[in-house]
Amino acid sequence: MSFNIALSGLYAAQKHLDVTANNIANVNTVGFKGSRAEFADVYSSSIFANAKTQVGSGVSTSTVAQQFHQGALNFTNNSLDLAIQGNGFFVTAANIGDLDRTYTRAGAFQLNSSGYVTTAQGDYLQVYDVNDDGTPKTVSLDSTIPLRIPDAAGSPEATSKVNMSMNLPAGSTALDPANFDPTDSDTYTSSTSVVVYDSLGESHTMTHYFVKDSTATNTWRMFSYMDDQPVDITGGYTPGGSVPSGATLVFNSQGLLDTTVATNPNPNPIVTEQLGSGGAGIITNGADGTQTIEIDFDSITQYSSSFEVTALSQDGSTVGRLTKVDIGADGLVAATYSNGTTTKLGAIAMANFPNSQGLTQVGDTSWKASLSSGDAVPGQANTGTFGKIQSSALEASNSNLTSELVELITAQRNYQANSRALEVNSTLQQTILQIR
Template sequence: MSYVSLSGLSASQLDLNTTSNNIANANTFGFKESRAEFGDVYSTSIFTNAKTTPGKGVQANKVAQQFHEGSSIYTNNPLDLRVSGTGFFAVAKDRMIPQQNEMTRNGAFHLNKDNYIVNANDQYLLGYQVNKDTGEVLSYEPEPLAIPAEFGKPKQTSAIEVGANLPANGDLKDPALFDMSDPDTYNRSTSTTIYDSMGQSYKLSTYYLKDMTQPNTWNKYYSVTDSEGEKPLNIAGGDAASPTGHIGHTMKFNNDGTLAQLNGGNPILTDTFETAGINLNGADGTQVLGFDLDGATQFAAPFEITKTHQDGATTGFLTKIDFDEYGSVLGTYSNGQNVTLGRVGMVRVANEQGLDKKGGTQWDSTQFSGEKIWGESSKGSFGSINNGALEQSNIDMTQELVDLISAQRNFQANSRALEVHSQLQQNILQIR
């Protein structure tokens, strides 16, 4: 009887410990509740009568974790991630050995001093390389995810696409009077930013003048503003010249408002920046601009820029990090570049109950769980990744408190049974 009571005490203590551990981790992100599972002890031999043999007590079979999902808590940190559905994040202690990794549902990540995504234990979040143009995964070989603080080498502007509607009823101007410093001598002006070979930026201004000497004709002139001020940028072989020597080009429109072919369908080219006297601070002086103006129209509608694009860029600095539903890491940089930097890797196993608990809300695969299966968010049986949210522990505090009371009652009952057994033995020893 004493062994039976002692096994009951041990089981009740394990139940109390398990429930207490659940309650202690109520606010642990990604924590999964545990449940103590027990079995009875029953043994017989050829010399015992099975009909009259009592049980021998209780034994602990397993402390099993329950992997159902916890609720979400929303944060303002874009690096906070949660998995909705099946799957775990993979983290590695050594970024040089990503093959040695563990699994977690705790998605509280941040950037370390080297701009790698890490958790509170300085373990590296693993992901995959992607094609920066298509966003497709290049290889399912996991590696630490890094967020470059800078992106892209400077690229000088060489091609500019411009689409504009020039109003058919615009005021007529005398091209012989054009002066870019006098707004009364032209109809409209616009500006955009361009870059040289070192990534230095300049303001490119465009002036539109409706030619009073030729029907359905507009003249365009360009200038570049550097550290010294605004300077004319002439068109190489241009056919529109002002009295000041500023050379532009003409745009002739058909009677249906469409643009007649310019320069044989080739881009309109400017003189070199060096020829224009632009202060480049040592950048490439042979830089020229080529304009594609095929999108221009002359309709009876107000002046409007319908399209503008230039192919230059300066070095960009990281301004924002985001994630899409596929777990792609999206970096936004100060040069206007939006880059897919990688994709968060996801892992699952065939039998979650067979995982080895490592602490820190982390697990590792075993022969009982099966090998790790790698994949990506929202594909196959893997759940989706949401950023700006964390998964809370999946315990039910009300149920845990009820279980705690029940385990306490079981402990008291087994203690009482042990006390009764001791008292009976004492009474037997006092028989004379």
């Protein structure tokens, strides 16, 4: 009996050494969660045994319990390095479309050749599909999709509208619009430019020139050019000569645009002629030549202050190239592109478990759900009991090297003591065998 007791002690001490050695080996493994060997005494008896004199039968390993307390955060320069500050796990899948999920705290993600965000082992990071405002459409692990970051943003969109807000200086010297020449700054009062796009995404510079009319009170003429070529305003004012058809802007005594006067065209909005061969002849690259641009003054005034453009925008775009990826504390992933657009790609899926220690380890600092852990509870980062996501950071191993070395010494001493007990038992038996 004593041999078996000593052997069980050796087995337990060996298990303690194994667990401690594994913790030490992974002290620099990102997202690693250390384990603790837990033991229970072995006691066997029957209804006929004397409990007062019964001796235990040794020790057994009851469980190797994982410890899911927070590891330290190490900050990096990679926006795809993610750490969870608090409870929860990232959700991954081995293949696109798989419903078999694995869970990890190791956030060293990277892009594969197809633009998907994966672990070093190639598992796909899962996200919730989101609405335009960034809120998840549904919080369910069965509805998650792999996170993909496109290198380019959408297809080109031709400019159809330009919005402007500005002030035209009331005290400017009035000029004769018939003398307007875009190459001579003395023939116009002010100018402003905006980049617009055709249907193929090619950019063009559209410049608007403003001339305070000396032949009419509180009246301005606006002439438009694209790529230094004149663009007529549909039904616009024509001063004569080589000056293109322009828009007429009439202001009242309060310095506001007067929409009641019978001007031609209607002061707001203003529409250009077609930009292709059927009109201005500017678009010659095969793009849609019927494109026109509506110029809408959100706010235009004539005050006794300097010329000032307070807003200038257009609704077209070219193909954008990826310039930046932002991941918020709530897991929302947004990609910014060179054409100025920002696309919300998804919200990183999070999961938690009723009993995290019951998760089944599958290697590569990943786990799967089990009967002991309970079903995964889906959620969004930084809500409820789910921790927030820290971008450009990695969670270090939660194994403390100093504590593990102390545990190693303890396990070694325990092993030596059980070895000594085994040796004493052997000596006693040898003594008995030598009795004559």
